[in-house]
Amino acid sequence: MRYVVIGSSAAGVNAVRELRKIDKDSRIILISKDKSIYSRCILHHYLGGERDLDGLCFVEKDFENIYQIEWMKGRECTAVKPGEKHVILDGGETVAYDKLLIATGSHTFVPPVKNLKEAKNVVGFRNLEDMEVLKKAAKNCRNIILMGSGLVGLDCASGFLELGVSVTLVEMAGWLLSRQLDERAARTYQRAYEEKGVRQYYGVGMSEVVLDDHQNITEAVLSDGTRLPCDFVVVTAGVRSNVEFLEGSGIETNKFGLVYDETGRTSDPDVYGAGDVSGTSPIWPVAVKEGIVAASNMAGVPRKMTDFFASKSTMNFLGIPSMSLGNVNLEGEIVSGEVEESGGVCRSHNGECPGNVDRANEAQDIWAEENKTPDGARQPVQAYTVRYADGHMAEILDTGDTYKKIVHKDGRITGAILQGDLAYGGILQQLIARRIDIRRVKKPVFDIDYSDFFREKENFEFYYEEN
Ligand SMILES: Cc1cc2nc3c(=O)[nH]c(=O)nc-3n(C[C@H](O)[C@H](O)[C@H](O)COP(=O)(O)OP(=O)(O)OC[C@H]3O[C@@H](n4cnc5c(N)ncnc54)[C@H](O)[C@@H]3O)c2cc1C
Numbered sequence: 001m002r003y004v005v006i007g008s009s010a011a012g013v014n015a016v017r018e019l020r021k022i023d024k025d026s027r028i029i030l031i032s033k034d035k036s037i038y039s040r041c042i043l044h045h046y047l048g049g050e051r052d053l054d055g056l057c058f059v060e061k062d063f064e065n066i067y068q069i070e071w072m073k074g075r076e077c078t079a080v081k082p083g084e085k086h087v088i089l090d091g092g093e094t095v096a097y098d099k100l101l102i103a104t105g106s107h108t109f110v111p112p113v114k115n116l117k118e119a120k121n122v123v124g125f126r127n128l129e130d131m132e133v134l135k136k137a138a139k140n141c142r143n144i145i146l147m148g149s150g151l152v153g154l155d156c157a158s159g160f161l162e163l164g165v166s167v168t169l170v171e172m173a174g175w176l177l178s179r180q181l182d183e184r185a186a187r188t189y190q191r192a193y194e195e196k197g198v199r200q201y202y203g204v205g206m207s208e209v210v211l212d213d214h215q216n217i218t219e220a221v222l223s224d225g226t227r228l229p230c231d232f233v234v235v236t237a238g239v240r241s242n243v244e245f246l247e248g249s250g251i252e253t254n255k256f257g258l259v260y261d262e263t264g265r266t267s268d269p270d271v272y273g274a275g276d277v278s279g280t281s282p283i284w285p286v287a288v289k290e291g292i293v294a295a296s297n298m299a300g301v302p303r304k305m306t307d308f309f310a311s312k313s314t315m316n317f318l319g320i321p322s323m324s325l326g327n328v329n330l331e332g333e334i335v336s337g338e339v340e341e342s343g344g345v346c347r348s349h350n351g352e353c354p355g356n357v358d359r360a361n362e363a364q365d366i367w368a369e370e371n372k373t374p375d376g377a378r379q380p381v382q383a384y385t386v387r388y389a390d391g392h393m394a395e396i397l398d399t400g401d402t403y404k405k406i407v408h409k410d411g412r413i414t415g416a417i418l419q420g421d422l423a424y425g426g427i428l429q430q431l432i433a434r435r436i437d438i439r440r441v442k443k444p445v446f447d448i449d450y451s452d453f454f455r456e457k458e459n460f461e462f463y464y465e466e467n
Helices: 010-022 040-047 128-140 151-162 183-195 284-298 357-370 425-433
Strands: 002-006 027-032 070-073 077-081 086-089 094-096 099-102 106-108 122-124 144-147 168-171 199-202 206-211 217-222 227-229 232-235 239-241 271-273 312-317 320-326 334-341 344-347 381-388 393-398 403-409 412-419 454-456 462-464
Touching: 002 010, 002 094, 010 027, 010 099, 010 284, 040 128, 040 151, 099 284, 106 122, 122 128, 128 151, 128 232, 144 151, 151 168, 151 312, 183 199, 183 312, 183 320, 183 403, 183 412, 217 232, 271 284, 320 425, 412 425
Parallel strands: 002 027, 002 099, 027 070, 099 271, 122 232, 144 168, 144 232, 168 199
Antiparallel strands: 077 086, 086 094, 106 239, 206 217, 217 227, 312 320, 320 412, 334 344, 334 381, 381 393, 393 403, 403 412, 454 462
16 A cells, blocks of 8 residues: 655644554655644744744654655645546656545635735745744834734734734734634733733724835735834735645535545545645644544544534633633524622623623623722622523633633533633533533533542543433
8 A cells, every 4th residue: 555645734744643553564655845844833932932943843853764654845746636546746756646645734815905915025924934034024124014813813923022023913803813712801812912012903904005116015004094004914814725736636625625524535535635724624633633534544444533623722822821612702682691799699781681792791891890899909700691592501700810601502512712721621621522411410510520420430440421
């Protein structure tokens, strides 16, 4: 058997490890544009000078030897020919395969902002090459704008802060990390970044950049007409899957990227896919797991992706940890909202029902403001519940320093945020992974602990039992 894997990152590397684990003898050929193996998740530490290239590497020193891999590094795959069962590389060389894995990830997509494509001083935040450009920008530029304040945007802002450079964030959504956090949780980070001198514009897009005679950006114009001085733009929002080289191959792609099933198999039975290239769950743990699952199936050991939560993120910006799972921003009619104070219950915001979760959070803030202690301190709000007409419920525990939110329907958790204190994260993931009906636990959801689900056998082995 001859395995070919394209891409040497989270999905590709874990796939080749799995292939070798199962198949001790076959040839494994790894092809990648990347010349080194590094984690994109910590690129900001490279930008900030906290880590060198070795510090970004996530494989064993003699990875190629350990797993007996032929690694064609710095090579680009330009086409796949399933009929001939080979791939074509830059320069025209062909590499034959019996089973092929496509783990080519994605690239930065420069959005259609007027003049941005023509500009010289703009770059993405994905590759080592981008970091070299950004290191120079950090030295020479004073007004750096980041387009987007998702995970990548905040990594980028943190990298610049490590270098003592304060940037400006421009974000279309109403708050940062809008996919992972609700407005309340986002506000914690927004304040922290503000304190570090990061200027932030939310609910606006970049509509135009003004160029000088050398095609360098000198000014950015936002959708609300605001004009900002600008001498460098980093595109930290918007990616496209690396599937261009599949054109004409007959291997199915859709508007997100490569199409494959829960075993990793594409429309061609000998071609598999894994990781960001699908364009569906662009996070490291999913890429790792998909790489392992696809490799297992390629090597003849059946396996399926079984994760219930494709969207799980943990983050730690400016020393504030957060975990986000599933959908945390519900839309739709709210039927009631309650604030519970420790030792008593009071209706939220003078008994009025807030219009949405984030206004509910705002109401909670107002409540805390209105109920300050005589010496002016805000009293911690202990618990908050929002019920939706469609049966969803959001349970919130907010002490100011820590914030916890669980969204559930029919007893099953559909989304959650933990911020400040992630100790509950282990329980939460058990509740989700085991699809536990939390209605059956006769205590407040945040008080659930392992003892509610785990029993001990006589031999001290723990096992799970739903109450
Ligand atoms: C700045 C940043 C921060 C992130 N932070 C987090 C985080 O905190 N947590 C988290 O879970 N996720 C994070 N992610 C996402 C995470 O890095 C990705 O989900 C993960 O890298 C995907 O791995 P992958 O193997 O699918 O693809 P990629 O990492 O994109 O790698 C693709 C590989 O394919 C190669 N390649 C591409 N095209 C070709 C071609 N035509 N021929 C040959 N080789 C090719 C590339 O050289 C590369 O080796 C972050 C991403 C970025 C950019």
